[in-house]
Amino acid sequence: MRDLLSFFVLLILLGGCSRAPVNVGTIDAVVIGSDVRPPQLPIELRIPNGLSAGSPVSVPDAGLPVTFTISSANGQDAERYRYAVYYRNESYKFDESGPNGQQHPLAEENFYGCANGDDGAFSITSSPIAKEGSSVSTTLFLHSDPREEMPEASWGRDPRVGLYSMLLVAIPESAFGGAIPEAVRDVRKKEAGHFVEPYWFWLHGPGADLQGAIVKKIPDVFVLRSVADPARGIAQCGNTSADLEQFFNHIDPASRFNNIPVVADVLGNGFTPRDHDSAMCFTPTEKWASTLPSIADEPCKTVRYDSVQHALEIRNPSCADGLLRKENVGISTRKRYTYGRFRVHARLSPLLNDSDLWNGLTNAIWLIGSDERTGQRRACAGGFRPYGSDTSSEYRVPYSGYAEIDFEIMKGMPLCPERSFPPIYPQQVTDRNDPRSWLRVLPLEVQQQRGKVAVACTNWDLACPDPPAFAIGCSDVSMGARNFSAHRWDRDYRAVTEKSMELDDELFGPEGYWFEIDWRPEEIIWRIGPSLEKLRVVGYMNSTMTSIPNVPMQLVVTQEFHNTDWWPGSPYAQGGIPFPQKELLGRVFEVRIE
Amino acid sequence: MKNSRRIALMFTLTSTGLILLAAAVLVLMVPSIKQSARAEWHAFTCPAVPESRTQLKEYVSGITSYADPIPFGTAENSGSPNLHFDFDLDLSMAVYQTVDAFDGPKAFNMMRSSPAIVRVVGDVSDSLRSVSVGFWMKSTDPSPGVRIVIRIERPDGALVEWNEKRLLDPEHRTSEWERFNFEWLLRELPVDSNDRVIVFISSKSSEPILIDEMDIVFRSAKPFNQGVPHA
Incomplete structure (x- = not known):
């Protein structure tokens, strides 16, 4: 606490320094990349394919040459200069300046680093600056954990995807001295327990007023992407250079349910709502099959690369072998990412048949992070409700390593407005002679959703009550002129969800569909569309109403069988849906994080 | 006022205040008392059931028939x-009805309160799990304060529990x-078949509030076998 206080006192003192105009030199003739054929900016960089989760990233292979010319103010200083080259991710950052011009309290979470200098970030010119200016050069590597916070798991601080800027700084040797804090000269160091964000220091903080300091920011220098290549196959299937791996769901024993002992081809119209209602009503108690959703007993049985379709196939197996099972299947990226636009082009299994009966699947495109080695979420003063890998028995804890952001698509109903939830389904009566007694007439508001599935967009904020607009029930969150209704069951409920109703045929048609989770430091945007150019927003949340995670997560694509107790309001119970007679096929064509 | 009277009055007020304060502290600080006070208050705030309500006729055969009040119906169900x-x-009694309907020719034109629908738990459910009520409504009032009230009581009228939305x-x-x-x-609520x-x-x-196409569903844990008599 004392450290924190002294840090802010230092910031105030530094930030309060006088800002008299100073006569400074210039940095120009900046060349990034080859000086023979300077590339167009931003330079495209990619996270290398085939990296395992635990492999650190360093790009580009040979580094990025940076050359620039330092000129003194009057051309007659005849002094050596110190210079530094910083870089910072601009797409997923907090503003460096907070209220009153001080460093933003969360700016130290930004992803930044610097070219290695002779003394931390800084190098020194080999001779005094020439009258016409002197050219200096360095080489920049964008690499994991530039502040060396996690030597045991540097991959937990992999470079963020998106646009990067560069900040060039030069300062006369005579002015360098003690004017620059250790935490600015060396980005690995802290001041009073906190990192000093160099962009804030040089652009808005004390560095901006430092006598003779020359500062030049170059926006959009390079852009980093990660493109998982399905053709590289699945990691567990002998493809050591794969970008993707088979994902095995954690199966909660409490998700067990009783299922009708029927095997049918639902998508092939081998089962109708009438069959469902009849089976639900007249199946003798002793015939129900106690069912716990399962996972493949060995890798690679239910996922594979299809070289004809150029897609990764995921298949929920059929029960043609006589084994009654509802088996989940999925894939995930091997790498974890902090923030980004996670884009998936996939043709997942359709969910409805011609009579609007659901096949029981929940198609999910989601992010999960639960690896304690990669650090914990930003502290929650009101406490997180422990979840997932959290082993705490405390009711609420200040820290958690668990994070999850979901698209989950199933036959459900909107949770909002609260006044119309849940729909009222009739109670079945066991009178075989009167079909009206057991054949349900679905409520009008459910009938109006024929052909549609619910796209649920969820952020698992672990019920952290810190955001000022934290709420229970339905509450609106605005994105420009548009309102989204977010729903949380109660104060302790770990997730907040928004739902929209979309056409099953459109989302899971033969051409496939794009799903995007745009995870930013202060907001999350869920988009879907037939192409990247035609994405539309179906969910929006921000840090005023939910805790946005800040730990690395992997991207997962799954087709899962959920207990419908998780989805109140659904017109069909999972237990009333037959076991699949045919395998349920999904194809993943493209996975990009950018 | 004489000094002695003034002192006596002040003493009385102060001691009453202290007693009230102690009671408040007791209610707020002791969980069991707090819980009990909350339950008492919850029961106390249960809205009064309208006098117009379903008439129950119990036959010797054990079958009960129900005559629901206007405008729900008059026939025995x-x-x-x-x-x-x-x-x-x-x-x-057209006062209850309007031609501005959501569906069909007419809707219920409700002033302040509807009559009450009553059912015996065992007649409509086998292990009652939930009670659902829903309707289409229309109101010109921006703050109509509409409530759906469900009350469960013993045959002698004693309150088991109530809830509202x-x-x-x-x-x-x-x-x-x-x-x-x-x-x-209803979760763990101890509901008896005769309730x-x-x-x-x-x-x-x-x-007035317009009400139309109203549903009440008594949900059992399983499909309801109506032929099985209850105790």
């Missing part, structure tokens, strides 16, 4: 777990037909 009221019966003003769409649903999941479930709607609006 057996105990079905699914009740639907379209308010389209041509009733002579209020229409929230921000969700209300003035002068539009809107669906208002309530599901009360009565009472359902009614109330409103604090001085303007």
Whole structure:
């Protein structure tokens, strides 16, 4: 606490320094990349394919040459200069300046680093600056954990995807001295327990007023992407250079349910709502099959690369072998990412048949992070409700390593407005002679959703009550002129969800569909569309109403069988849906994080 | 006022205040007392059941028939777990009805409160799990204060538990037909097959509320076998 206080006192003192105009030199003739054929900016960089989760990233292979010319103010200083080259991710950052011009309290979470200098970030010119200016050069590597916070798991601080800027700084040797804090000269160091964000220091903080300091920011220098290549196959299937791996769901024993002992081809119209209602009503108690959703007993049985379709196939197996099972299947990226636009082009299994009966699947495109080695979420003063890998028995804890952001698509109903939830389904009566007694007439508001599935967009904020607009029930969150209704069951409920109703045929048609989770430091945007150019927003949340995670997560694509107790309001119970007679096929064509 | 009287009055007021303060502290600080006080207050605030309510006729055979009040109906109904009221019966008491309907020719024109629908738990359910009530409604009042009230009581009228759902003003769409649903999941509530479930709607609006296509569903843990008599 004392450290924190002294840090802010230092910031105030530094930030309060006088800002008299100073006569400074210039940095120009900046060349990034080859000086023979300077590339167009931003330079495209990619996270290398085939990296395992635990492999650190360093790009580009040979580094990025940076050359620039330092000129003194009057051309007659005849002094050596110190210079530094910083870089910072601009797409997923907090503003460096907070209220009153001080460093933003969360700016130290930004992803930044610097070219290695002779003394931390800084190098020194080999001779005094020439009258016409002197050219200096360095080489920049964008690499994991530039502040060396996690030597045991540097991959937990992999470079963020998106646009990067560069900040060039030069300062006369005579002015360098003690004017620059250790935490600015060396980005690995802290001041009073906190990192000093160099962009804030040089652009808005004390560095901006430092006598003779020359500062030049170059926006959009390079852009980093990660493109998982399905053709590289699945990691567990002998493809050591794969970008993707088979994902095995954690199966909660409490998700067990009783299922009708029927095997049918639902998508092939081998089962109708009438069959469902009849089976639900007249199946003798002793015939129900106690069912716990399962996972493949060995890798690679239910996922594979299809070289004809150029897609990764995921298949929920059929029960043609006589084994009654509802088996989940999925894939995930091997790498974890902090923030980004996670884009998936996939043709997942359709969910409805011609009579609007659901096949029981929940198609999910989601992010999960639960690896304690990669650090914990930003502290929650009101406490997180422990979840997932959290082993705490405390009711609420200040820290958690668990994070999850979901698209989950199933036959459900909107949770909002609260006044119309849940729909009222009739109670079945066991009178075989009167079909009206057991054949349900679905409520009008459910009938109006024929052909549609619910796209649920969820952020698992672990019920952290810190955001000022934290709420229970339905509450609106605005994105420009548009309102989204977010729903949380109660104060302790770990997730907040928004739902929209979309056409099953459109989302899971033969051409496939794009799903995007745009995870930013202060907001999350869920988009879907037939192409990247035609994405539309179906969910929006921000840090005023939910805790946005800040730990690395992997991207997962799954087709899962959920207990419908998780989805109140659904017109069909999972237990009333037959076991699949045919395998349920999904194809993943493209996975990009950018 | 004499000094002695003044002192006596001050003493009385101060001691009363202290007693009240002690009681308040006791209620707030001791969990069991707090819980008990909360339960008492909850029971105390249960809205009064309208006098107009379903008439129950119990036959020697053990079968109960129900005569629901106007405008729900007048005919005798057996105990079905699914009740639907379209308010389209041509009733002579037109004051209850309007031709501005969501569906069909007529709707219920409700002032302040609806009559109460009553059912015996064992007639409409086998191991009652939940009670659902929903209807389409329309109100010109931006703050109609509509409530769905469900009360469960013993045959002698003693309260078992009650619950309600209020229409929230921000969700209300003035002068539009809107669906208002309530599901009360009973969970661990000790409901007996002879208990009565009472359902009614109330409103604090001085303007009439239009109600149409109302459903009441008594949900059992399993499909309901209506032929099985209850104790």
